[in-house]
Amino acid sequence: MLTSSCNSKCNSCSYWLCEAKHLPMEKISLIANELSKSDIKSIRLTGGEPTSHPHFIEIAKILKSRQNAKIILNTHGHNLIEIFPKIKNYIDGYIISLDGSTRETYKSIRGVDWFDEIVRIPKEIHLFSERIFVGYTCVIQNKNLHELTEILNIGKNSGADMMSFTLPTFSEGVFNNDSGRILKQQRGLWITSEQDVNFKIQLEALKSSRLQNGNNFILQSDGVLDNYFEILKTWREGKAHTLPDHKCHVPKSSVVFSENEQIKPCFMLKAAWALKPDNNLNSENILIFRENFYKAPTPTECKSCYVYPHVMENDI
Numbered sequence: 001m002l003t004s005s006c007n008s009k010c011n012s013c014s015y016w017l018c019e020a021k022h023l024p025m026e027k028i029s030l031i032a033n034e035l036s037k038s039d040i041k042s043i044r045l046t047g048g049e050p051t052s053h054p055h056f057i058e059i060a061k062i063l064k065s066r067q068n069a070k071i072i073l074n075t076h077g078h079n080l081i082e083i084f085p086k087i088k089n090y091i092d093g094y095i096i097s098l099d100g101s102t103r104e105t106y107k108s109i110r111g112v113d114w115f116d117e118i119v120r121i122p123k124e125i126h127l128f129s130e131r132i133f134v135g136y137t138c139v140i141q142n143k144n145l146h147e148l149t150e151i152l153n154i155g156k157n158s159g160a161d162m163m164s165f166t167l168p169t170f171s172e173g174v175f176n177n178d179s180g181r182i183l184k185q186q187r188g189l190w191i192t193s194e195q196d197v198n199f200k201i202q203l204e205a206l207k208s209s210r211l212q213n214g215n216n217f218i219l220q221s222d223g224v225l226d227n228y229f230e231i232l233k234t235w236r237e238g239k240a241h242t243l244p245d246h247k248c249h250v251p252k253s254s255v256v257f258s259e260n261e262q263i264k265p266c267f268m269l270k271a272a273w274a275l276k277p278d279n280n281l282n283s284e285n286i287l288i289f290r291e292n293f294y295k296a297p298t299p300t301e302c303k304s305c306y307v308y309p310h311v312m313e314n315d316i
């Protein structure tokens with residue numbers, strides 16, 4: 001998490017309301033050094049909007065030069081084509097938010113009028129290299145529920161390599177300020193019981209689209225899409241705690257460095273410790289957390305996390 005700064009105004013996020021804080025360059029060098037001694041497979045640059053970090057291009061260069069991991073950028077995509085020539089040699093893949101199939105829906109969810117620009121990105125990047133991965137991600141909510149298949153078609157026709165559909169985030173750890181207000185805001189995005197039938201129809205249509213688009217174009221399997229429906233209903237009824245215990249692999253294989261110079265076991269969870277001069281990837285805190293996490297019942301935070309429907313399908 002390079003920065004809390006963002007110039008989009010998404011209804012599913014609070015970062016654009018926070019005071020901007022950027023992870024300082026000396027801390028980034030420290031992390032880069034530690035990563036260079038590890039065999040970590042991929043580094044995901046997130047925020048806020050990571051490209052808003054004042055030294056973003058330099059950061060991408062430093063990380064790419066220190067080790068062999070794939071560097072993936074999560075971005076809103078605004079101005080990406082402009083900066084692409086400067087980062088093309090450092091970033092291996094792009095995950096771009098696409099929450100509507102029209103300018104109107106996109107703007108009503110993201111608060112900015114960038115739709116036309118966003119849908120040009122995959123083809124522009126692939127003109128440079130077909131090998132650079134470009135995927136879109138869409139947060140399903142009551143404002144775009146009716147057009148999930150159109151969003152999928154826009155993604156396909158734009159030349160993207162993958163389309164991911166997630167649920168809104170209800171895990172407090174993601175929001176570093178005013179989590180009570182944010183949770184209320186997030187509940188405003190939930191699909192209502194009146195929309196359940198349409199939601200089912202849209203999920204079925206996504207599943208059937210695999211015949212035309214290939215099995216892997218939608219990241220989520222049929223089982224995960226089915227779980228979305230059941231889990232969202234459980235959240236809506238305030239019964240997340242009744243969902244079964246299934247343990248997520250994320251804390252086992254990842255560490256998150258946040259813009260406020262802390263580390264935590266996953267993007268969604270609150271537990272966080274101060275960044276140290278070394279051994280953050282396998283620090284004592286992280287090891288103790290992992291041990292307890294896999295021994296104890298699944299925390300309710302996990303059951304309110306959009307990764308959980310995947311965990312339900314792939315129990316470990």
Ligand code: SF4
Binds near residue numbers: 248266267268269302
């Ligand atoms: S289920 Fe979500 S909150 Fe829990 S460990 Fe996995 S990613 Fe983190």
